[in-house]
Every structure is written in C-alpha cells, then in structure tokens.
Amino acid sequence: MTLTMRAVALLTLYRAKGLTIVTAESCTGGMIAASLTDIAGSSAVVERGFVTYSNDAKHESIGVDRALIEAHGAVSEAVAAAMAAGALKNSRADAAVSVTGIAGPGGGTAAKPVGLVFIGGARRGGRAPLVERHVFDGDRAAVRRAAAYASSFGLPTTNWSNLNLGSNAPS
Helix, strand or coil: CCCHHHHHHHHHHHHCCCCCCEEEEEECHHHHHHHHHHHCCHHHHHEEEECCCCCHHHHHHHHCCHHHHHHCCCCCCCHHHHHHHHHHHHCCEEEEEEEEECCCCCCCCCCCCCCCEEEEEEECCCCCCCEEEEECCCCCHHHHHHHHHHHHCCCCCCHHHHHHHCCCCCC
C-alpha cells in the first residue's frame, strides 16, 4: 500500500466516524500532515499540525516538559507520548499522532542510533498514549519517509482498540 493509499484510507475512516486528527512532528518535519492534506477533502479530518523540530518548540507549542526532555532525550518513548498528549491538549482534534527520531546522517549513538524513531498515538478521552519504537535503515530521506509511512497517518499500528476508535478501527 502506498503512502497516498494509506492517507486516503485513514481520511475515509475518520470522516466516516466524524473524527479529526492533529499531528506533532519532529524528524518528519510536517510530512505526515502534508501527505494527508495532499488529499482533497482532508480539511474535514485534519484539524491542525505542529512541526516541533527543536526542544523549545516541543515545549512552547505542545507543552512537552523540559525536564522530561532532559531526563529522557527528545528522541524517546516518553517524549513521543508527551507530544501526542500535548498535541491533543493544544488542539480541538479527537486523535493525535506524534513522531520524534534521529533521521541522520549524524546525531546517532550506540544507545540511540540513526534511524531510531518513536511514533505516538493518542485519542481524546482514551487511555494513555501508545508509542511504537522503530529503527529504520537508509539515508535521511529514507528514514523520514519510513517514519511517515509507519505512522499509519494518525495512530500507531498496534492495538488500535486501546485508543477507542471503535469496531471499524484498522487492525
């Protein structure tokens, strides 16, 4: 399935359920929101997008606690969860996706290699945000594309039922 096909599928599902989405993107730099808004009629589903590339932007735009970033690093499960929760708090959307990672070519360490990406998903009124950890291969562009694709354009691919999307949620 192509990136465009996934975007169309998500928009169709959310439109049918009357749900809206917000994105909070770091390493993808707005690619998820752009991929969604490339589709005509996306304004019925896409509420807004935040590009929070710097730590200051994560804090100022979506309220990620600076102490959390200092304790875990910007590329972490905790920060991805906080980004998703913060995007919901600072929007009117029903669901959020967040992405933070190391696209490269520099910036990686043994503990956090280039290609490491955390994708978070949250639903207003749902359980705590879910976060997936990925390590993608390739150059900077490939890592960013893979992260946008893996985001499933809205929510992590694991355990969608925890986000209370209902019986029509993708598996």
